[in-house]
């Protein structure tokens with residue numbers, strides 16, 4: 304287990320555990336309070352498993368009122384609170400401290416309202432990302448932000464981390480698709496921001512909550528923008544002999560005015576890991592792009608042709624557009640398995656970053672060089688090296 308410098312837990316709070324738990328139990332259903340250390344261990348970390356700490360207690364409310372009741376108790380007793388959805392965050396956002404109460408929102412899982420005419424859905428915060436789109440499927444709509452963890456992660460967690468997915472290039476991340484929230488402040492007060500349309504309910508303060516990692520409020524309900532499903536979508540796989548050229552291809556596609564629904568990049572290390580794990584049939588080369596376009600059949604054909612012309616100026620080693628749903632699945636198969644494939648490697652580092660488009664080719668080249676030379680010994684030195692190369 305790795306140890307990190309966390310603030311020392313308040314011993315006086317830990318000493319009052321019995322009082323805190325009994326006050327929480329007085330306002331919540333019997334099965335909503337967990338205090339047994341054997342059971343609280345399940346909440347000791349999120350997907351950043353290097354850091355762990357069992358909380359003082361965990362509460363699992365089912366309604367906004369129950370969340371507010373638990374928060375009020377913690378506020379009165381001066382106990383730190385950690386909101387938690389499914390615990391899939393890779394950044395330790397739901398990591399507790401020994402003197403804290405985890406407030407889990409995964410039991411708030413009702414779909415409250417679907418309004419396709421006005422293009423929104425209202426759900427409780429514990430509804431999983433994938434079940435939002437599943438709910439909308441029969442009506443021909445979908446919810447655009449699609450993190451790879453969408454089977455498990457919750458809408459509350461997506462708001463906490465401002466999550467996006469493969470489709471964020473065209474449709475944006477959570478903040479671009481969030482219309483309103485109902486939330487509980489750290490005092491227990493229930494507040495609503497936004498509503499069922501843009502600009503609802505006065506000042507636009509949603510951006511403050513979205514991405515705030517649960518530090519400002521606990522979201523209990525969210526109103527989300529929904530989109531009609533496109534007529535069709537088709538991925539194209541493009542292989543290159545070096546990373547820089549793949550980056551240049553991305554920059555040229557965007558500069559040409561095309562807006563694919565997704566552009567995904569994998570370097571040779573990732574490709575090797577993916578092939579060993581998922582046997583996706585990707586080419587043996589330095590870098591692969593998966594570019595997905597959507598629209599009517601005519602629009603798809605036109606966009607793929609424009610991408611082909613752009614890519615061919617850069618001499619790709621492979622250009623393969625899917626013609627059938629099975630071929631689409633085959634192109635996406637390896638990319639969807641990439642996280643698991645990388646997880647099997649002994650030595651890998653997972654970092655998010657935002658790179659100016661014009662610096663993309665150089666950045667991809669430098670990241671390749673850095674990882675080959677093993678010039679980094681720690682996440683910090685790798686981050687500094689990457690920042691240097693971006694500057």
Ligand SMILES: Cc1cc2nc3c(=O)[nH]c(=O)nc-3n(C[C@H](O)[C@H](O)[C@H](O)COP(=O)(O)OP(=O)(O)OC[C@H]3O[C@@H](n4cnc5c(N)ncnc54)[C@H](O)[C@@H]3O)c2cc1C
Nearest residue numbers: 388389390391392396450451457459460463466467517522
């Ligand atoms: C295999 C895998 C793939 C992933 N792929 C992606 C991806 O493609 N894109 C991406 O963006 N992320 C990705 N992630 C990261 C993670 O899934 C997202 O950050 C996700 O949104 C977290 O949701 P969660 O419900 O698990 O939240 P948690 O991990 O439980 O919490 C995340 C943060 O939000 C806060 N929070 C949780 N619920 C609430 C609430 N109701 N109100 C206020 N704050 C709250 C927590 O305090 C914490 O700070 C991936 C993770 C894994 C393990």
